[in-house]
Amino acid sequence: MARVRVVLINTTHPGNIGATARAMKVMGLTRLHLVTPLHFPHADATALASGADDVLQHARVHESLDGAVEGCGLVLGTSARLRSLSMPQHDARAAAGHALAEAGEYDIAVLFGRERYGLTNEEMQRCHRLVHIPSNPEYGSLNLSQAVQILAYELRLAALGGGGHSEQPLDWTPVDAVQMGRFIEHLEQTLLDVRFLNPAQPKRLMMRLRRLFNRARPDQNEMNILRGILTAAQEASRSGEPFAGE
């Protein structure tokens, strides 16, 4: 549980930040990260945190998602409904079981989007897995702190062994989100160098590729290989002497 961080993105109502701190602490979570909150610190946050003001005081505020997921080997994105995206989706219970099985190895981030519309597509592309909380199909209006409460509850049960999951921990340690970000930048530059990418419209394709490599979750060794391949492709595209031998 100590390696799980809750990341709230662009929260509008500071009261929800306070209620989230309380929802976390009551289930034993302490690490709160805020990406560009609209109002924070704020009296409403403090009021609704109740006895969890220590969680608020230690909350870290970030200018972008990058900082909030630094050091995280697994990033989960919460979504009110199943999405038609090419990435694994779990309900809250399965996701908590998976996450706890990995939480010994590296930090885990659980992302929660805005009150009005959740995570953007681009933010979801940054995740390894999506988590949905089963809810009423006719009224899926789950309050932000309630969503955090359910995830925190499932994580606690999984930590107590009550989640019913006996997942094997991964036998490799995936690189963190920052390294993945650097790889994606390197990949983008390489695709421009080999003229695969249309410089005018790189975003959509790069999002697809990030999603693909996030699914693979390369470890440090594999990342080194991938970076080496990119560098070789860049050099070959410059030299134009591909068959010059070793």
Added chain:
Amino acid sequence: MARVRVVLINTTHPGNIGATARAMKVMGLTRLHLVTPLHFPHADATALASGADDVLQHARVHESLDGAVEGCGLVLGTSARLRSLSMPQHDARAAAGHALAEAGEYDIAVLFGRERYGLTNEEMQRCHRLVHIPSNPEYGSLNLSQAVQILAYELRLAALGGGGHSEQPLDWTPVDAVQMGRFIEHLEQTLLDVRFLNPAQPKRLMMRLRRLFNRARPDQNEMNILRGILTAAQEASRSGEPFAGE
């Protein structure tokens, strides 16, 4: 679910009644009973109910617990901690399973006590079973509507036949092994072309890369992109004119 009622006893803050209505509806519960609420109806209740004002409007207010549990064959009392009482005690998950199994026969009531101190001993004696929600032993301050949210969530999962589901994305069909094999061959040739691969010993590295891409499980579209990238890298390595522009 239609036979489950939520009973709030002597609630102090009307906002909690509204948040409870929302927490119920989002999980498909609709029947709210209030025993001597301090303030109801109240603007705070309506505000926090969000789109669940129908649940509030149909809420029934009672002068005593008797009216609220009339017609109920099973009464569950929620408690922040295990009690030394001579009655069956379950955690939220087990309680939800039990309750749903009986809910075909008669109505089920789930009682929630006051914000400050929960149910009185006398109220607990009126219950057939006690339910506790596992929480942080050092900070068990679960907000009323959050407690309702967790129980409602567990009831919904029990009604759906239990949680713990992982789903593959709906529109995602990974390519078959033959296509993956062709891609790996193409990748190997490209890595030779850009002089990344030592032609004497390609096998070990190619096995690693196959494993990596197998984990990602690309679909047809993604495979087309990957093959396109390889072809572009091969052509760039031959032409040596990477910056000729589009």
